[in-house]
Amino acid sequence: MKILRTEIMLCPCCMEEHGVQRIEVIETNIFKETAVEYRAEYFYCNRADDTYADELQLSLNDISMKNAYRKKKGLLTSYEIAAIRGKYNISQSDLCLLLGWGGKTITRYESHQVQDIAHDTILRKLDSDPEWFLQLLQKGRDSLSPVAYAKYADAGTAFFEKNQDKYLRRAIMSKYARFLNNVEATGAKTLSLDTVIDMIHYYANSTAVTMLFRVKLMKLLWYADALSYKRHRHSISGLVYLALPMGAVPIAYESIVGLNSINCEEIEVGDGTAYRFLPVEDKNYPNLTLEDMEILDTVIQRFGKVSKNEIVRTMHKEDAYINTAPYNIILFRYAQTLSLS
Numbered sequence: 001m002k003i004l005r006t007e008i009m010l011c012p013c014c015m016e017e018h019g020v021q022r023i024e025v026i027e028t029n030i031f032k033e034t035a036v037e038y039r040a041e042y043f044y045c046n047r048a049d050d051t052y053a054d055e056l057q058l059s060l061n062d063i064s065m066k067n068a069y070r071k072k073k074g075l076l077t078s079y080e081i082a083a084i085r086g087k088y089n090i091s092q093s094d095l096c097l098l099l100g101w102g103g104k105t106i107t108r109y110e111s112h113q114v115q116d117i118a119h120d121t122i123l124r125k126l127d128s129d130p131e132w133f134l135q136l137l138q139k140g141r142d143s144l145s146p147v148a149y150a151k152y153a154d155a156g157t158a159f160f161e162k163n164q165d166k167y168l169r170r171a172i173m174s175k176y177a178r179f180l181n182n183v184e185a186t187g188a189k190t191l192s193l194d195t196v197i198d199m200i201h202y203y204a205n206s207t208a209v210t211m212l213f214r215v216k217l218m219k220l221l222w223y224a225d226a227l228s229y230k231r232h233r234h235s236i237s238g239l240v241y242l243a244l245p246m247g248a249v250p251i252a253y254e255s256i257v258g259l260n261s262i263n264c265e266e267i268e269v270g271d272g273t274a275y276r277f278l279p280v281e282d283k284n285y286p287n288l289t290l291e292d293m294e295i296l297d298t299v300i301q302r303f304g305k306v307s308k309n310e311i312v313r314t315m316h317k318e319d320a321y322i323n324t325a326p327y328n329i330i331l332f333r334y335a336q337t338l339s340l341s
Contacts, residue, residue, distance in 0.1 A: 001025050004041070013045035013052060020045055027061075031069045032114075038068035059112075066114050075120045082110045084127045089155040097143055098136045099126075130160035131167065165260040169193055172252045179240050187225055187235025187332040195287040196237045197261050199224060202285055202296050204263065204277045208304040212277045214257065215246050216308045219315050222248035223299045226320065226335040228292065235332065236292050243324040247315035302340060314339065 002024040010017045021044040028037050040061040042051040053061065067077040076084075085095055085106065092106040099105075099122060109115045115123070126133055134156045141149050160167070176191045203209050203220055212220075225235035239250040250256060257264055263278040285293065303311050315321055320334035 001044075011043075011045045011047070013048040013050045016047070018047065023051070027065075029065055031065055034069055034072060036065060036068040036072060038064045040064060062112055066112060070114060075115060075117070076123055078110045081106070081115075081123055084123055085110075087127070087155070087159050088130075088133055088152055090152050091148075094144060094148060094152070098133075098140045129167070130156050130163070134160065168255050168259055172255050175252045176238075176240065182240075184331040184333055185240045185329050186238050187229045187335075188233060189235045189238035191238035191240075192287060193256070193259065195292075196221070196239060196256060197259060198285040198287045199237060199292075199296065200257075200262055200277060201280050201282070202288065202293065203300065205279045205283060206300050206304060208300050210305050211307065213308060214253075214275045214277075216303075216311055217257075217277055218249045218253060219247050219311045220299055220303060221250060222315075222330070223303065223338075223340060224292075224296050226332065226338050227295050227298060227340050229332045229335040230338050230341070231295065232291065236288070236295065241330045243321055243326055243328055243330050245326070247312050247321065248330055298340060 004022045004024055006019045006021050008017065009020050011020050022041065023044045024039055024041050026037060027040045028035060030036075038061075041057050042053050043057075044051050063078055067079070069075075070077050085092065088095070090098075092110065093103050096103050096105050101119070105119075109119070109123075134153070137144075137149065137152055137156060144152070172193060173191065176186075179185045180190065199221060200217065203217065204212055209220075221237065221239060222241050225237055225239060225241075228234060228236045241248040241250055256262075257275065257277075261280075263280050264275050265278060267274045267276055288296070303314075306314075318334070318339060319337040320330050323334060324330045
């Protein structure tokens with residue numbers, strides 16, 4: 001028994017006004033054929049040596065028991081559900097509307113009713129995927145007031161932008177999951193996005209690299225990984241490359257260059273947009289070894305000041321490109337005949 005505090009009140013146990021202790025105890029109960037242990041709160045009268053609970057305590061103790069059950073079964077607690085809704089600043093009824101649930105479903109889940117696994121999965125997706133919430137919001141726009149829609153859109157957008165890098169990383173890694181055991185595709189290295197970022201920073205910060213646009217950068221990354229494999233039997237980054245018409249390009253490259261820590265500017269060129277990579281203030285590369293940087297320097301010495309077209313022409317002469325069907329994965333076995341050494 002833990003004493004939380006003492007309150008002067010009319011005690012219903014002894015019917016006298018005195019200091020009554022508010023206590024916390026650990027209780028064990030059976031809920032849905034499952035034994036659960038949880039914290040419960042009561043009033044304790046030391047004169048009658050008895051405990052009792054008011055209506056609020058009875059309600060909170062019931063929620064505490066059911067949350068203990070939820071935790072045991074791997075479900076979100078009522079407080080976690082409320083916190084998810086709070087991220088989007090959305091009312092219980094409006095969230096039910098967007099999800100196509102009964103109007104009181106969220107209200108019940110945030111109190112005494114334990115959600116099923118299917119609804120729990122949806123709530124977890126909502127917690128981790130604000131982009132999905134914004135899609136639901138757009139579909140349900142006509143059912144909401146303009147004020148409510150604007151409020152929810154602002155909250156969802158802020159949540160998405162705050163965590164955009166995390167979602168991008170998760171999306172990128174999901175595209176690489178099927179290559180985990182394919183050493184010929186990965187160069188015997190598990191993808192490290194932090195290493196990729198350091199490689200891009202290293203190139204962008206080098207005064208010996210000019211006109212670092214996206215096409216050229218993709219080739220510089222491949223040459224570094226291929227040369228590393230040629231020298232040390234493993235790539236630097238773990239990127240998997242496809243043979244596209246302009247040469248080697250990593251899978252999910254558009255998402256990779258969109259990561260927050262990469263300094264990139266858009267430049268209007270004719271009817272299109274070009275992306276140029278710029279230096280960053282931090283000149284530390286914690287995810288690169290000295291061997292890695294020596295390889296990057298070798299690549300810079302050969303290609304740092306050449307044009308995009310020249311590096312593409314050179315790439316097209318490599319055995320790795322010649323022996324790979326268009327849009328197929330470039331295997332690292334061809335790094336042995338790489339023109340760099």
